[in-house]
Amino acid sequence: QVQLVESGGGLVQAGGSLRLSCAASGKIFSINAMGWYRQPPGKQREVVAVLTSAGSTTYADSVKGRFTISRDNAKNTWYLQMNSLKPEDTAVYYCNADLRTAPSWVPIREPEYWGKGTLITVSS
Numbered sequence: 466q467v468q469l470v471e472s473g474g475g476l477v478q479a480g481g482s483l484r485l486s487c488a489a490s491g492k493i494f495s496i497n498a499m500g501w502y503r504q505p506p507g508k509q510r511e512v513v514a515v516l517t518s519a520g521s522t523t524y525a526d527s528v529k530g531r532f533t534i535s536r537d538n539a540k541n542t543w544y545l546q547m548n549s550l551k552p553e554d555t556a557v558y559y560c561n562a563d564l565r566t567a568p569s570w571v572p573i574r575e576p577e578y579w580g581k582g583t584l585i586t587v588s589s
Contacts, residue, residue, distance in 0.1 A: 466491050466492070467489065467490070467491035467492065467493060467562075467564065467566065467578050468489070468490050468491055469487055469488070469489050469560050469561075469562060469578055469579060469580035470487070470488050470490070470580060470581075471485060471486065471487050471558065471559070471560050471580040471581070471582065471583040472485070472486045472487075472488075472583065473485040473486050473583065474558060474583030474584050474585045475584075475585065475586070476586045476587075476588065477550055477585070477586070477587055477588070478550075478587070478588050479550060479551055479552055479587055479588065479589050480549060480550065481550050481587075482546070482547060482548045482549075482550065483547050483550065483585060484544055484545065484546050484547070485501065485544060485545040485547070485558055485560070485583065485585075486542055486543075486544050487499070487501075487542065487543050487544070487545075487560030487562075487580055488540065488541065488542045489541040489542070489562055489564070489578075490541065491566075492566045493541060493564055493565075493566060494564075494565045494566055494567050494568060495518070495564060495565050496518060496538075496541065496562055496563070496564040497517065497518050497563040497564060497565070498515055498516065498517045498518065498562070498563040499515070499516050499534075499536060499543040499560070499561070499562050499563075500512065500513070500514060500515035500516065500534070500560070500561045500562075500563075501513040501514050501515075501534060501545045501558060501559070501560055501561070502558070502559045502560075502561055503554075503556035503557065503558045503559065503585075504556055504557050504559070504582075505553070505555060505556040506555070506556070508556075510559070511525065512525055513525050513528055513532065513545065513558070514528065514532055514533075514534040514545060515534070516534045516535070516536055516543060522534055527553070528547075528554075531547065531548050531549045531550075532545060532546065532547050532548070533545070533546045533548075534546075543560065545558070547585075550585075550587045551587060552587045552588065552589045553587075554585065554587050555585060555586050555587050556584075556585060557582040557583065557584050557585075558582065558583050558584075558585055559579055559580050559581075559582045560579070560580040561577065561578065561579055561580075562578040563575075563577075563578075564578060
């Protein structure tokens with residue numbers, strides 16, 4: 466069974482920084498992509514950043530230049546460094562993984578893997 470556990474959320478003043486971590490554990494064969502999503506109060510979940518196994522990154526326009534996604538493959542852990550935080554960054558942040566629990570030739574339909582979320586509140 467695969468688990469994703471986020472850590473690093475909390476309260477920060479506008480202009481401050483935080484780093485989120487997401488640790489994946491369990492029967493993991495490979496991770497194709499890892500990402501961060503967020504759900505602001507009263508709004509739908511949205512993508513923040515995605516990092517593929519090939520090293521390509523995608524960021525939401527609202528966080529470009531301020532947030533950086535990175536990974537530690539040896540630890541099956543990825544991070545979101547958030548700088549210059551703004552009140553509009555307030556949200557529950559979720560990590561997400563596109564991964565396989567078996568080699569590609571094994572016909573498994575993998576579910577979406579999500580962490581439980583961590584709240585970030587940015588005060589003005």
